[in-house]
Amino acid sequence: xxxxxxxxxxxxxxxxxxxxxxxxxxxxxxxxxxxxxxxxxxxxxxxxxxxxxxxxxxxxxxxxxxxxxxxxxxxxxxxxxxxxxxxxxxxxxxxxxxxxxxxxxxxxxxxxxxxxxxxxxxxxxxxxxxxxxxxxxxxxxxxxxxxxxxxxxxxxxxxxxxxxxxxxxxxxxxxxxxxxxxxxxxxxxxxxxxxxxxxxxxxxxxxxxxxxxxxxxxxxxxxxxxxxxxxxxxxxxxxxxxxxxxxxxxxxxxxxxxxxxxxxxxxxxxxxxxxxxxxxxxxxxxxxxxxxxxxxxxxxxxxxxxxxxxxxxxxxxxxxxxxxxxxxxxxxxxxxxxxxxxxxxxxxxxxxxxxxxxxxxxxxxxxxx
Numbered sequence: 082x083x084x085x086x087x088x089x090x091x092x093x094x095x096x097x098x099x100x101x102x103x104x105x106x107x108x109x110x111x112x113x114x115x116x117x118x119x120x121x122x123x124x125x126x127x128x129x130x131x132x133x134x135x136x137x138x139x140x141x142x143x144x145x146x147x148x149x150x151x152x153x154x155x156x157x158x159x160x161x162x163x164x165x166x167x168x169x170x171x172x173x174x175x176x177x178x179x180x181x182x183x184x185x186x187x188x189x190x191x192x193x194x195x196x197x198x199x200x201x202x203x204x205x206x207x208x209x210x211x212x213x214x215x216x217x218x219x220x221x222x223x224x225x226x227x228x229x230x231x232x233x234x235x236x237x238x239x240x241x242x243x244x245x246x247x248x249x250x251x252x253x254x255x256x257x258x259x260x261x262x263x264x265x266x267x268x269x270x271x272x273x274x275x276x277x278x279x280x281x282x283x284x285x286x287x288x289x290x291x292x293x294x295x296x297x298x299x300x301x302x303x304x305x306x307x308x309x310x311x312x313x314x315x316x317x318x319x320x321x322x323x324x325x326x327x328x329x330x331x332x333x334x335x336x337x338x339x340x341x342x343x344x345x346x347x348x349x350x351x352x353x354x355x356x357x358x359x360x361x362x363x364x365x366x367x368x369x370x371x372x373x374x375x376x377x378x379x380x381x382x383x384x385x386x387x388x389x390x391x392x393x394x395x396x397x398x399x400x401x402x403x404x405x406x407x408x409x410x411x412x413x414x415x416x417x418x419x420x421x422x423x424x425x426x427x428x429x430x431x432x433x434x435x436x437x438x439x440x441x442x443x444x445x446x447x448x449x450x
Contacts, residue, residue: 088146088175092207093157097121098397101146101172102165104132107186107217110390111164112139114431115397123158126165148172160401162393163187170199177205182400182408186393188213190264193299200412208400209412214300215241215315216385217392218415219428220366221300223435225308226421227368227375230439234308236369239300239315240284240293244360245324247384260332264297270311278332280316286365287378292325293318294332303414320360362388376438383432391431395424 090099098115102108103124109132112122116139124132125146132143146154148171161176161183176183177200188196193211200209212218220239228234260277281294293316304310319325362385366377381388392415395404399418402408404427406419418424425435 087151087153088171089153089155090161090175090179090181091155091157092159092179092181094159096157096159097123097142099123099125099156099158099161101125101148101161101163101167102187103141104129104135104143105164107386107389107393108164109135110387111162111393112141114390114394115162116141118394120159123156125154160184160397162397164390164393168192170196173199173209174203177203177207177209180205180207182208184210184212184393184396184400186212186217186389186396188299190297190299190302194302197412206410208409210396210400210409210415211299211412212392212396212415214303214415215239215298215364216362216379217389218396219379219388219392219433220298220315220364221304221414221416222392222395222418222421222424222428223366223377223379224300224304224368225416225418226425227366227377227437228308228370228416229421230375231368231370231373233370234304234310234368235371236312236367237300237304237308237310237314238312238367239298240286240291240365240367241296241315241317242286242289242291242320242363243317244320244362244385246320247360247362247386260296260328262297264301266295266301266314267305267310268312268314276332278329280314281329282316284316284365286318287363287380291318292322292329294325294329299414300416304416307414307416359384378434378436378438379428380434380436381432382434387431388433391428391433394431395427398427 098120100108100112103112112124116122122141124143127147129143129145136143163172163185166187193213214221224237263274263276265272266275275295278294283290283292296317298315301313301315304313362381364379368375398404
């Protein structure tokens with residue numbers, strides 16, 4: 082697909098914020114946050130009729146932009162937030178070419194690595210925030226804040242509790258549906274290949290003891306590059322212990338290797354996609370440096386889609402230079418925030434609870450989950 086000829090964006094400092102997938106599970110949360118922040122919103126997607134009611138409530142515009150269709154898209158916008166998969170980099174190329182600030186919260190590691198190359202080849206100086214670390218970059222912001230306190234981050238370990246009762250969009254499931262593909266990690270300063278759902282262990286996340294195992298997430302790639310982390314590991318477990326046991330058992334049978342093709346896609350995604358009416362997003366980040374440690378537990382009673390959207394919204398403020406610091410230039414990652422402690426305060430302002438354990442004492446930001 083010659084996507085360079087398809088789409089045309091123009092930078093308009095008085096224009097709306099374009100949210101691709103703006104009426105989806107995460108995109109709708111993002112559109113609400115952006116509208117509540119006083120910015121006009123332009124939502125796009127494959128079937129704009131689905132977004133009419135939300136657009137009417139927000140006073141927003143909704144238009145068709147099907148990233149799988151050759152139909153071109155044109156708009157003048159202030160910034161772009163990508164809340165839907167962009168497999169051909171159409172949104173990325175159009176925004177970078179036009180010098181439009183952009184945030185992307187949808188890319189798994191391999192696609193994030195490709196995005197870095199695409200953005201570099203466009204030679205754009207506009208901000209390109211690749212914020213696909215878990216929950217819209219929230220894990221990386223938290224890790225950066227803890228690292229700032231410690232003076233570094235030799236080791237960053239993240240444990241995620243996936244709430245089976247929560248709402249999860251199709252893109253979230255696609256992000257996780259890579260359980261048969263090995264991925265590169267850094268441990269003790271050395272790179273190696275890790276297998277999905279390997280390295281299982283039991284950790285405390287909030288008040289729960291949970292079995293968690295490794296999953297491929299972008300922060301395991303970026304933190305060694307940005308914070309000099311010698312070990313970066315992200316693991317996931319499910320609110321249903323039976324679901325976690327089943328996935329670990331299936332891994333033991335080799336299902337995710339021989340069942341990795343298109344034929345088995347519905348079966349794999351059915352294992353991961355159990356959309357409910359809502360749940361609580363909860364995760365734990367441990368940072369160690371020079372013999373000292375900090376542990377943060379992050380909870381969002383509004384759920385993982387809301388937490389991801391909050392991460393994306395904080396990213397939007399970052400690329401607009403609207404969070405108290407000048408906007409960055411070129412490609413950046415969420416942990417490169419110039420004041421990550423201030424970012425945690427903004428998380429709290431959106432109802433996200435961050436408990437930080439310092440040398441046995443708990444420091445709390447936010448409202449109780």
